[in-house]
Amino acid sequence: MNKRKLRNLKETAVRAVFFLNGIVAVLILVGIFILLLFSAVPAFREVNLKEFLFGKLWDPTSPLKPSYGILSQVFSSFLVTIAALVLAVPVGLAVAAYLSDVAPWRVREIVKPVVEILAGIPSVVIGFLGIVVLGPALGEWTGQSHGLNALNGAVLLAIMSLPTIVSISEDALSAVPQAYSEGSLALGGSRWQTLLRVKFPAALSGIIAAVMLGMGRAIGETMTLLMATGNARSFPEGLFDSVRTLTSNIAIELGEVPYFTTHYYALFAVGLVLFILTFLVNLGADLVLRKYQEREQ
Amino acid sequence: MKRRLSFRKAAVQAFGFFGLRAATGLVLAVLVLILFDIGSKGAGTITWEFLSQPPRRGMTEGGIFPAIYGTLLVTLITAVLAVPLGMGAAVYLNEYARKNRLTRLIRLSIRNLSGVPSIVYGLFGVILFVNIFKFGTSVLSAGLTLGLLTLPWTITASEEALKQVPNAYREGALALGATKWQSIRTNVLPYALPGMLTGTVLGLARAAGETAPIMFTGAAFSLPILPQSVKDQFMALPYHLYIMATQHHDIGKVRPLAYGTALVLIALVLGMNLGAVILRYRLRRRQRRF
Numbered sequence: 001m002n003k004r005k006l007r008n009l010k011e012t013a014v015r016a017v018f019f020l021n022g023i024v025a026v027l028i029l030v031g032i033f034i035l036l037l038f039s040a041v042p043a044f045r046e047v048n049l050k051e052f053l054f055g056k057l058w059d060p061t062s063p064l065k066p067s068y069g070i071l072s073q074v075f076s077s078f079l080v081t082i083a084a085l086v087l088a089v090p091v092g093l094a095v096a097a098y099l100s101d102v103a104p105w106r107v108r109e110i111v112k113p114v115v116e117i118l119a120g121i122p123s124v125v126i127g128f129l130g131i132v133v134l135g136p137a138l139g140e141w142t143g144q145s146h147g148l149n150a151l152n153g154a155v156l157l158a159i160m161s162l163p164t165i166v167s168i169s170e171d172a173l174s175a176v177p178q179a180y181s182e183g184s185l186a187l188g189g190s191r192w193q194t195l196l197r198v199k200f201p202a203a204l205s206g207i208i209a210a211v212m213l214g215m216g217r218a219i220g221e222t223m224t225l226l227m228a229t230g231n232a233r234s235f236p237e238g239l240f241d242s243v244r245t246l247t248s249n250i251a252i253e254l255g256e257v258p259y260f261t262t263h264y265y266a267l268f269a270v271g272l273v274l275f276i277l278t279f280l281v282n283l284g285a286d287l288v289l290r291k292y293q294e295r296e297q
Numbered sequence: 298m299k300r301r302l303s304f305r306k307a308a309v310q311a312f313g314f315f316g317l318r319a320a321t322g323l324v325l326a327v328l329v330l331i332l333f334d335i336g337s338k339g340a341g342t343i344t345w346e347f348l349s350q351p352p353r354r355g356m357t358e359g360g361i362f363p364a365i366y367g368t369l370l371v372t373l374i375t376a377v378l379a380v381p382l383g384m385g386a387a388v389y390l391n392e393y394a395r396k397n398r399l400t401r402l403i404r405l406s407i408r409n410l411s412g413v414p415s416i417v418y419g420l421f422g423v424i425l426f427v428n429i430f431k432f433g434t435s436v437l438s439a440g441l442t443l444g445l446l447t448l449p450w451t452i453t454a455s456e457e458a459l460k461q462v463p464n465a466y467r468e469g470a471l472a473l474g475a476t477k478w479q480s481i482r483t484n485v486l487p488y489a490l491p492g493m494l495t496g497t498v499l500g501l502a503r504a505a506g507e508t509a510p511i512m513f514t515g516a517a518f519s520l521p522i523l524p525q526s527v528k529d530q531f532m533a534l535p536y537h538l539y540i541m542a543t544q545h546h547d548i549g550k551v552r553p554l555a556y557g558t559a560l561v562l563i564a565l566v567l568g569m570n571l572g573a574v575i576l577r578y579r580l581r582r583r584q585r586r587f
Contacts, residue, residue, distance in 0.1 A: 018388055032413065095317070114325060121567075124539050278413060
């Protein structure tokens, strides 16, 4: 009897340990939010929240009047991200369609892991190539000296978000029930028409999720943009301007700022904005993806 | 059965498929271009001296040994945190968790964690490890920060491996009177472990290439000596490349060294990837024989 009790006790203990381990992810996510919030709040003793969110000027070290407006950084982040998606989405969808509908099995088995390699290249290496290869090439084209601008960052981001877009939309296209395409083919549609008018619409929610996940990654990318976009503080007027994104701004200034000053806290506030932005984008992607998987079942 | 399409339809299709092939070709070409550029321009710098010596004369000469050492050390600390936690969480989710609201919340958190920007992990590491736990800017703080970043990947990968274990294995043990934990320990984990390790190595490879999370938690510009304890700062390959590419006072002169650093970094990260993929391939073939 006693042995059995001991055994039950052990089982309960093991279960409890695994349970605690299981909820670690929740604790970390909540922990990130709370700690960022607590580190951001002191900034608003001196900075007006409205000015922070809608001010165009970020100049915390100005001797006259420091200003903490992040609007140009938010705009820059979105400018680069959207330009990257405009480049990456058509190409990514084409690759996904090729893999799911056109490529022979053997080619597919080779191309898929090769595209994954792209995801494995560290962002600092991509940023480096932005400085030494792509930047100078763009510079020659636009007449700028170095080509470190939003377009440079957007092209690099497009390359980096391709693997995400390809793999998730390929999953979505492959998950379209065979009967759909068979129906279309039986009615005399070509494989191309079937792909375009039957499979793409049927896989749309998965594709939207893929694009949103790619977007989440692009908004949060730091090193590539820090190295390749020039980091000018002014409000960008177009893709050929140098931009400073939310991520680059944190990376540039956190290393130099004295701890526990308004400037220091303000950088955590920028981090909080970034966290909330990516959280919303990822949550949105998640909702779309779940909904579509539930419908499949 | 061969179907005949009208000329128009066939032409449009041929054109469309050509576009898809061209896009795929473009992506592969970009990848080849990246690897070729780094490979061809970095190879000339790789010598035994480059790999085994510290930087000299303001990083314009010498090697990158401290950065290689630092990256391996920080990845080891990352693994010590992320591997057991990732595997444990996966065991909970796949073996114990019921289908309820809490489980859905856990899964949602994991998916969201994998989307949190790496620089935000860096900020979190500064608050939690550097300031609250008072580990200072050190290889320990940086490793733990990277560990948190890697966790969602290791959990997901480990769970995939657990799902591959047939239910009959569990039921067999339970039918013989084993407790749940005994069945997991003897009949599930041994079969899932290789797969779990493979996925984990992939996660660690990504962590080894990260820069933003370690910039403010422990990576140093340049250090005369190797870290003596986990409380010391360290040099890391990705951060060293960033410095060489943007912060150095004589960027033109150190460009070959930067290329060399990039090549070593890529070789390390892709080498880990390749190792994991080969491991997975072999294990899959072995498992098919059961």
